[in-house]
Each structure stands twice: as C-alpha cells, then as structure tokens.
Amino acid sequence: MLLETRALTKRFGGLRAVNDFDICVAEGEIVGLIGPNGAGKSTVFNLITGVLPVTSGTITFQGKDITRRQPEQVAALGIGRTFQLNPLFHEFTVLENVTSSFQLHPYSSLFDIFFNTPKYRRNEAFIREKAYEILELVGLSKEADELAKNLAHGHQKMLGVARALATKPTLLLLDEPLAGMNPSEIQHSLDTIRGMRDNGITVLIVEHNMQILSLCDRVVVISFGEKICEGSPAEVRANSEVISAYFGADYVC
Ligand SMILES: Nc1ncnc2c1ncn2[C@@H]1O[C@H](COP(=O)(O)OP(=O)(O)OP(=O)(O)O)[C@@H](O)[C@H]1O
Ligand SMILES: [Mg+2]
Structure with missing residues (x-):
C-alpha cells in the first residue's frame, strides 16, 4: 500500500472528529472519501499531512511511519494537497x-x-x-x-x-476540488484528474459531488468520524439508501 492509516483518531476536546479510521490507497488508484458536512474528511487530510497532530493511531506512507512528521517533511516525502479554502x-x-x-x-x-x-x-x-x-x-x-x-x-x-x-507529489490529496464549479468546469476537472493518474500520480479525493464516483476505483464513506461503508463506486451507489439515511434527502447519488 502507498498510504495506510490504522485506527486513526483525532479528538478536539470532547469531540471525536476522526475515530478509529482506517483507509488505504494503493499506488495508481483514485480513491474517493465522501461523507456529509463535518464528517471528518478535511481532518483526515490534516492528520495525514501533519497539519494537525494525531490523538492516536498510525499513518504509513511507502512503508514508513509518518504519524508524527511535520507538514514540510510530509510534503518532501511526496504527499501533496489542496485546501478546501484554496489559498x-x-x-x-x-x-x-x-x-x-x-x-x-x-x-x-x-x-x-x-x-x-x-x-x-x-x-x-x-x-x-x-x-x-x-x-x-x-x-x-x-x-x-x-x-x-x-x-x-x-x-x-x-x-x-x-x-x-x-x-511533485506521488500522492495528491484533493479537498473538494469541484466545489462551486459549473458543469463544464467540473467536466474539465474530472478529465484533468484522470490525466494526473495517467501521469503516475495517485489521488485521494474528498468531494460532496457524486460525479467523482465516475473517476474512483474505490470509495470510502465517512460519517461522524467513522467509516460506514467502503467499496467500488457501484457498491457504494447500491448502498444509496444507507447513504441517504446518513446524508439526508438532499444528498444526490
Ligand atoms: N481545528 C479544529 N478545532 C476544533 N474542531 C474542529 C477543528 N477542525 C475540525 N473540527 C470539527 O471536527 C469535525 C470534522 O470537521 P471536518 O472539517 O474534518 O469535516 P469535513 O468532513 O471536512 O466537513 P465539510 O464537508 O463541511 O468540509 C467538525 O465537527 C468540525 O467542527
Ligand atoms: Mg472539509
């Protein structure tokens, strides 16, 4: 595995924003991480990239334990990211x-x-x-x-x-790259992300927009900091009743 988290946990005071969370990404994959607002998606990215210290659990990248690395060390190892607020x-x-x-x-x-x-x-x-x-x-x-x-x-x-x-990332973490885009921008972005993979970059992508399912080899669903479902896009789509139960009626599958 290129990236693997084991029992990753982040507490903010009494809130477990990420709880016992396992995710793995193999080289060359595009993996989607989806879930409702406040589910812990950006926190997972902040933990992987060393922006926030973990409460417990481990993060392994290319077989190395990177759990307590600083952001610039993580970047130098080959994990790049975008930010939700896009500075x-x-x-x-x-x-x-x-x-x-x-x-x-x-x-x-x-x-x-x-x-x-x-x-x-x-x-x-x-x-x-x-x-x-x-x-x-x-x-x-x-x-x-x-x-x-x-x-x-x-x-x-x-x-x-x-x-x-x-x-020059080996692994690129994209936090809501499609947010606020119009349909033609979305199409262009999806093509661009496919192009990155063709250039040898592995991608872990957080999105609300279910159109990313067309890109993903595998999808992990997180809710209240915990993994509730994982599988191929087809498996996750088939699980849409469970998903809408968690995400509410306005969630588009
Ligand atoms: N630095 C922080 N201090 C305290 N609480 C935080 C902090 N960062 C996030 N949280 C809380 O942790 C939980 C998870 O937040 P996170 O931003 O990871 O969610 P998200 O899945 O990215 O949501 P969204 O889809 O809205 O971006 C939320 O309840 C949030 O309020
Ligand atoms: Mg977020």
Whole structure:
C-alpha cells in the first residue's frame, strides 16, 4: 500500500472528529472519501499531512511511519494537497503562483540566488518550463500571465491543484476540488484528474459531488468520524439508501 492509516483518531476536546479510521490507497488508484458536512474528511487530510497532530493511531506512507512528521517533511516525502479554502497569492500571476510552489525543491543555493549565477538562471528557466507543463496539464497555460484574483472560480480551483502538483507529489490529496464549479468546469476537472493518474500520480479525493464516483476505483464513506461503508463506486451507489439515511434527502447519488 502507498498510504495506510490504522485506527486513526483525532479528538478536539470532547469531540471525536476522526475515530478509529482506517483507509488505504494503493499506488495508481483514485480513491474517493465522501461523507456529509463535518464528517471528518478535511481532518483526515490534516492528520495525514501533519497539519494537525494525531490523538492516536498510525499513518504509513511507502512503508514508513509518518504519524508524527511535520507538514514540510510530509510534503518532501511526496504527499501533496489542496485546501478546501484554496489559498492563492491573489496579486501574483498564475505562473508565479505555480513557480513559488517549487520552493520545496530548492535547486539553487542562497549564493546562486544572491549573485544571480548562471546556475540560478538555468534553474529558474527549468522551473518556469516545468510550471508551464503543469499549467498545460490543468488547462491554464493561456492564463499564465493573468493575476490569480482575476481568474474565474473554476480556474482558481485548478490553480490550487497546479500549485500542489508543483511539489511533485506521488500522492495528491484533493479537498473538494469541484466545489462551486459549473458543469463544464467540473467536466474539465474530472478529465484533468484522470490525466494526473495517467501521469503516475495517485489521488485521494474528498468531494460532496457524486460525479467523482465516475473517476474512483474505490470509495470510502465517512460519517461522524467513522467509516460506514467502503467499496467500488457501484457498491457504494447500491448502498444509496444507507447513504441517504446518513446524508439526508438532499444528498444526490
Ligand atoms: N481545528 C479544529 N478545532 C476544533 N474542531 C474542529 C477543528 N477542525 C475540525 N473540527 C470539527 O471536527 C469535525 C470534522 O470537521 P471536518 O472539517 O474534518 O469535516 P469535513 O468532513 O471536512 O466537513 P465539510 O464537508 O463541511 O468540509 C467538525 O465537527 C468540525 O467542527
Ligand atoms: Mg472539509
């Protein structure tokens, strides 16, 4: 398994936001993590990425225990993520937003940067080239020189994904990448996520929008911090009565 959590638990005071939660992701899979508001989905991401300390349980990535690693260590090991609130540098261009994420892979020493050495200039050119490749992948190459704040909402979400891709993840955690998107943006995003997998990136995706089921090899359903169902999209869909019982009538299956 690429990623595996065992009995993962997070308590906030008296609230068990994540309780005894097991999830595993094999290399090359797209796994969906779905559940109602407040179920603990983002908390699971925050635990895996070291943003929040776990209360108990373990997280293993590529066979290494990463349970108590710091966020920058987790990122350096190859776990990238997007955030539900999608923080961007709004006054920076699209390209600058992506190149600034490459800091995790410092190709230049301080000396090189300070003296603007040929090595530094080569590295900068390399980073720009890679950033353009990523923008191509997410469909934003035409917007490279646009300020992030001027992008349509769907494009801003894809820019968040592009920034995560710049950290060269083996495993990418996407937190509600489709939220607020219109139907054509959703279609484009689904194609982009498929394209990432074709580029060798494993994806764990949190979504409310059930259209992600068409992407997923496997789906895990979480409610009140606990896993209530796991299986193929077809199995989870077949379980729709159980799901609507948990999620309410307005939940679209
Ligand atoms: N830092 C925190 N401090 C205290 N409680 C928190 C914190 N983060 C999350 N919670 C609580 O933990 C529970 C799970 O929250 P979480 O954000 O993980 O849910 P979610 O499944 O991502 O929901 P949504 O679909 O609305 O994004 C909620 O009751 C939330 O209020
Ligand atoms: Mg959330």
